[in-house]
Amino acid sequence: MSITERVIFEQFPYWEKAIGSISAPHAAELTVFLGCGTSYNLALSLAAQANIFGRPAIAVPGGEWLNKPAAFWPRWERTHVIALSRSGETTETVAAIKASRTAGAFVTAVTVEQDSSLAKNCDRLVKAATHPSEGIVMTVSASLMLLLCLEMIGQEMPRELVGSAQRLAEDVDAVLPRLTADRSHFVFLGGGPLYGLALEGALKLMEMSQTFTQAFHPLEYRHGPISLVDRSTAAIMLYSADQKPAEAKLVAELQEKGAVVIGLGGPGDVEFNIDCAPALAGLCMLPALQILGERVAQARKIDTVAPRHLTKVVKLA
Numbered sequence: 001m002s003i004t005e006r007v008i009f010e011q012f013p014y015w016e017k018a019i020g021s022i023s024a025p026h027a028a029e030l031t032v033f034l035g036c037g038t039s040y041n042l043a044l045s046l047a048a049q050a051n052i053f054g055r056p057a058i059a060v061p062g063g064e065w066l067n068k069p070a071a072f073w074p075r076w077e078r079t080h081v082i083a084l085s086r087s088g089e090t091t092e093t094v095a096a097i098k099a100s101r102t103a104g105a106f107v108t109a110v111t112v113e114q115d116s117s118l119a120k121n122c123d124r125l126v127k128a129a130t131h132p133s134e135g136i137v138m139t140v141s142a143s144l145m146l147l148l149c150l151e152m153i154g155q156e157m158p159r160e161l162v163g164s165a166q167r168l169a170e171d172v173d174a175v176l177p178r179l180t181a182d183r184s185h186f187v188f189l190g191g192g193p194l195y196g197l198a199l200e201g202a203l204k205l206m207e208m209s210q211t212f213t214q215a216f217h218p219l220e221y222r223h224g225p226i227s228l229v230d231r232s233t234a235a236i237m238l239y240s241a242d243q244k245p246a247e248a249k250l251v252a253e254l255q256e257k258g259a260v261v262i263g264l265g266g267p268g269d270v271e272f273n274i275d276c277a278p279a280l281a282g283l284c285m286l287p288a289l290q291i292l293g294e295r296v297a298q299a300r301k302i303d304t305v306a307p308r309h310l311t312k313v314v315k316l317a
Helices: 003-009 012-018 038-052 062-067 091-103 140-152 160-180 194-209 244-256 278-299
Strands: 030-035 057-061 079-084 106-111 124-127 185-190 212-216 233-238 260-264 270-272
Touching (some): 003 160, 003 278, 012 160, 030 038, 030 062, 030 091, 038 057, 038 140, 038 194, 038 278, 057 062, 062 091, 079 091, 091 106, 106 140, 124 140, 140 278, 160 270, 160 278, 185 278, 194 212, 194 233, 194 278, 233 244, 244 260, 260 278
Parallel strands (some): 030 079, 079 106, 106 124, 185 212, 233 260, 260 270
């Protein structure tokens, strides 16, 4: 068993420890979720979910919020900036929160490193301990930051979710060799809060296995990208509970064109039940998406402990 594989399947006790640790959200006119890479993907999911909960929110990459915040929101007063960074040392994110505080925003840092620069330059620190063996690829820490932020925006976190996510990861893992063999084009499809998770699934598989991946809102996929679908395509549909009929119709079209489809929450060549509330579906799916990237990497004999061109922390000179 590889180190990355072991860490993915050993993440669930860390969820258990993190549940219930976050108090009520900070009052704000607008919540800005920001981060880079995986953290930005999580931010997209969280902003969508916060809006559904009636808490106005946007997601912005750290560098964009640092360099041109007015392109996203014109006022700082009563703005709550929630910055996600595993290391707490990502250059753009740390600089962005310093500028945000100077301009008058309230800043919450979400990280797994309590002594980091991010933690030392915020108004509120939200943290959780992650797996000590986690390497360059973000797995446990990504799940933990998503869990903590969902609690922060008011989502109740039932402890049963931990078992549901673990079972889903194990069930998906059991079919991966058969479904992904000889597939070289992977597409992740998810809407609403699941779009950020689709992006994260694509990012994980891309960085872990050096494979061509894409991510789209499901109904956008017909508008051009579907032209790439053939028998080399594997599609992972992250079904939204309220859009299942429309998304299932798209899946049938992809299958007709030669794609194999993994249905998370709905029909596909294999279909997996998502045993949780819709607001928690993305978190429940996340470990399954992580193990998908690991298995594709293993099939290509790529060591995910040291992915090509990547480092654990991105620091700019």
